[in-house]
Amino acid sequence: METPKQPLRTAVMLAAIVTLLTFIMAGCGSQSKDNNTATSQATGDTRVIKHEMGETRITGKPKRIVTLEFSFVDATTQLGVTPVGIAQENDDDIDGLLGKKIDFTPVGTRKQPNLETISSLKPDLIIADLNRHKGIYKELSEIAPTIVLKSRNSSYEQNLASFGVIADALGEKEKGEQILAAHKANMKKLKQGVKAGEPRSVLVGVFRSDSLTGHAASSFDGQLLEQAGIRNALQNTSEPTVKLTLEQIAQADPDVIFMAEADEKLISEWKQNPLWQNITAVKKGEVYEVNRALWTRYRGLGSAEKILEQAISLLYPVQSK
Structure with a gap:
């Protein structure tokens, strides 16, 4: 009467093993699915x-x-x-x-x-x-x-x-x-504030103790002014900024000078020189001091708008009645 119990025990053990394997596989499947989802999210966010x-x-x-x-x-x-x-x-x-x-x-x-x-x-x-x-x-x-x-x-x-x-x-x-x-x-x-066909050329320069660094047409401020119809006096330069002597400035002969920095000693020396006095911008009194950080260092979207706004206000001052 003992023999019938052996097949029953075997069947119970097999059922338990199958149940355990099913549980493990389900867990692995769930973990794999979670990992795939995480990988997909990371890839899509990269x-x-x-x-x-x-x-x-x-x-x-x-x-x-x-x-x-x-x-x-x-x-x-x-x-x-x-x-x-x-x-x-x-x-x-x-x-x-x-x-x-x-x-x-x-x-x-x-x-x-x-x-x-x-x-x-x-x-x-x-x-x-x-x-x-x-x-x-x-x-x-x-x-x-x-x-x-x-x-x-x-x-x-x-x-x-x-x-x-x-x-x-x-x-x-x-x-x-x-x-x-x-x-x-x-x-x-x-840009609507710039007169059509504006004839004047401008020079943006940083006047240091020994020379002037001019910002050419390909510089940040030079290009944004050019796009607004304000011509840069330095057109044929390979670099966006170039060091200039007084003789070279006189040769470029800008109609307007925006001084982004003005070394007093240098300017006082140049004022005694006929070359400086004969530059069109100097003769016409169109030499303006502007903020160096804004004009030459910041180079942001907001800075560009402020530079153009300031340039226009200096080029076309409101005439008092």
């Missing part, structure tokens, strides 16, 4: 950003951003992100750029960023300038995903292109396109 030094993969929307040039600060804040770290020379640089105070950690100067300070901020994105920072791109990339863009010694249009890349990097491509469209509309409206 963008390959092309920049001046190659390609950088960015996942999600970076929030802890370090910016190493002023125009990048302008761009990120317009896109709704305040950088955690900013390179600057003076304590009031960012106040002047944005017209307001923001909280951030200084990370050295634009010329010489402090890599240790940048690393301590644990950024998820670093935005660097091609002209200044291509030599430390590797070190920056070891800290966080880094994109290198044109700003310093770059044209107005090149800076607009950099803004578009930043918007994409922040996951705000559509918002960036809207901001650019609004900026171009503002510039178009401002």
Whole structure:
């Protein structure tokens, strides 16, 4: 009577094993499904950003951003992100750029960023300038995903292109396109203040102690004024900025001079020289001092609008009755 129990025990054990295997397989299937979903989400949220030094993969929307040039600060804040770290020379640089105070950690100067300070901020994105920072791109990339863009010694249009890349990097491509469209509309409206066929040529220059650095037609301010119909006096130069002697300025003979910085000693010396006195802008009294940071350093969308607005107000002063 003992023998019938053996098949029964075997059947029970087999059923238990089948149940256990079914449970394990179901769990594995569920885990595999979850992993596939996570991979799909990560892939869909990752963008390959092309920049001046190659390609950088960015996942999600970076929030802890370090910016190493002023125009990048302008761009990120317009896109709704305040950088955690900013390179600057003076304590009031960012106040002047944005017209307001923001909280951030200084990370050295634009010329010489402090890599240790940048690393301590644990950024998820670093935005660097091609002209200044291509030599430390590797070190920056070891800290966080880094994109290198044109700003310093770059044209107005090149800076607009950099803004578009930043918007994409922040996951705000559509918002960036809207901001650019609004900026171009503002510039178009401002351009209406320039007289058609404006005959005067302008020279934007930084007057230092020993020479003048002129901003040519391909510079940021030079190009944006050209696009508005205000002709630059320096047309045939291979670089956006060029050092000029007094003799070269006299040869260019600008009708208007915008002095972005004026060294008093240099100007006082030149005022005694007939070459300076014979420049058309000097003879007609059209030499104007303008803010150097705004005209030559910021290079943001807001800065471009302010430069054009100021240029128009100086070229066409309201006549008092």
